[in-house]
Amino acid sequence: MRSVWRHGDEEENSEEEEMTVKIRFFARFRELLGTDIMTDVVAGTMFTSLITTIAKKNPEGYAAIFDEKDAFHEFVILMKNGKRIDIADAAKTPVADGDEIAVFPPVAGG
Amino acid sequence: MIVIQTDDVDIGALILAAKKHGTGAVVVFDGVVRDDNITEMELEAYEEVATQELDKIAKNATEQFGLLHVDIIHRIGRLVVGENILIIIVAAGHREEAYAGSRFIIEAIKVGVPIWKKELTKDGGRWVLGEHGHGKPKPG
Numbered sequence: 001m002r003s004v005w006r007h008g009d010e011e012e013n014s015e016e017e018e019m020t021v022k023i024r025f026f027a028r029f030r031e032l033l034g035t036d037i038m039t040d041v042v043a044g045t046m047f048t049s050l051i052t053t054i055a056k057k058n059p060e061g062y063a064a065i066f067d068e069k070d071a072f073h074e075f076v077i078l079m080k081n082g083k084r085i086d087i088a089d090a091a092k093t094p095v096a097d098g099d100e101i102a103v104f105p106p107v108a109g110g
Numbered sequence: 111m112i113v114i115q116t117d118d119v120d121i122g123a124l125i126l127a128a129k130k131h132g133t134g135a136v137v138v139f140d141g142v143v144r145d146d147n148i149t150e151m152e153l154e155a156y157e158e159v160a161t162q163e164l165d166k167i168a169k170n171a172t173e174q175f176g177l178l179h180v181d182i183i184h185r186i187g188r189l190v191v192g193e194n195i196l197i198i199i200v201a202a203g204h205r206e207e208a209y210a211g212s213r214f215i216i217e218a219i220k221v222g223v224p225i226w227k228k229e230l231t232k233d234g235g236r237w238v239l240g241e242h243g244h245g246k247p248k249p250g
Contacts, residue, residue: 026156027226028237075240077224082159102156102224106240109155109184109225110141110196110216 018042019097023054026104032061041095047080048072048091051103065103077104112164112180114155114225116187118194128179128201135208139216141196143189148229153186153195156224160184167218175211177202182215184225195227 023037024030033055041050052070055062067073071087078085079102085093095101111124121138128136143151168180179201189195198215202208219225227238 024156026224027154027228030154079156079159082162102159104156104224105226105237107220107222107224108227108238108240109153109160109223110220 019045019095021050021095021097021099021101023051024100024102026102028105029061029064029103032058032064043094045095046091047078047085047093047095047101050095050101051078051090064105075106077106078102079104112161112168112182114157114161114164114184114186116185118185119183119197121194121197121199124181124183124197124199128181128199130178130201132203133178133201134203135205136199136201137205137208137212139196139198139200139212140194141216143191143193143195145191146229148191148231150191150230151189151195152228152230152235153184153189154226154228155184155186157186160223160225163223164219167215167222170218171200171211171214174214175202175207177207177211180211180215182219184219184223186225188230 018040020038020040023039025033025035037054039054051065055065065072065076072090076087078087078090080093081100121140125136125138164182164184168182171177172180177200181197181199183197185195198212200208200212200215202211228235229238
């Protein structure tokens with residue numbers, strides 16, 4: 001799956017540098033939203049806004065990840081390039097070209 | 111051997127290989143698919159990250175309990191009732207360290223390694239709920 005997403009206010013700015021990031025959902029989130037989604041974004045795109053846009057493609061998927069106030073459910077785990085991102089920091093965490101973004105529910109291995 | 115794979119392993123061979131010089135105890139943990147009215151279990155991992163986390167857990171256990179050998183084999187894919195899911199083999203000089211190290215490893219896996227289980231039933235399937243404790247980012 002490949003899609004292009006831009007900030008609404010920046011859509012007409014042809015000088016914006018395009019970047020590609022990979023989004024990986026796991027377990028129930030994967031079933032609802034897919035995985036290994038390659039997405040083009042513009043510079044300045046933040047983690048939360050990117051996931052919000054992707055998740056809105058499936059209302060059930062969105063509800064699995066976000067609450068009624070459009071905030072991440074407290075149990076959702078976020079990673080950028082294999083490193084944990086605190087939910088409180090995600091709205092101000094930019095994504096960059098080549099980043100791998102992962103979003104998943106609580107782990108249950110063993 | 112720290113690995114995530116679909117294939118099963120020869121536990122007997124691993125026990126033999128774990129008996130390094132100085133070993134006085136080997137503890138084997140074998141987690142298996144329980145018959146909870148399911149047809150199969152499907153396991154999924156964020157493999158790159160999960161393998162890194164298993165490596166860290168093994169290293170921490172080795173340092174904390176003075177272990178002489180650690181194997182962790184976590185299987186993914188579809189497994190039937192009775193099949194091995196997770197094998198942990200720990201060797202140490204004495205039973206106290208071996209038991210403690212094995213327990214440390216399984217509990218750390220339960221809360222911190224990105225692996226998920228789905229129980230498949232005649233009516234569909236259900237994801238096994240994760241344990242609490244992994245909603246907070248790790249320090250540093």
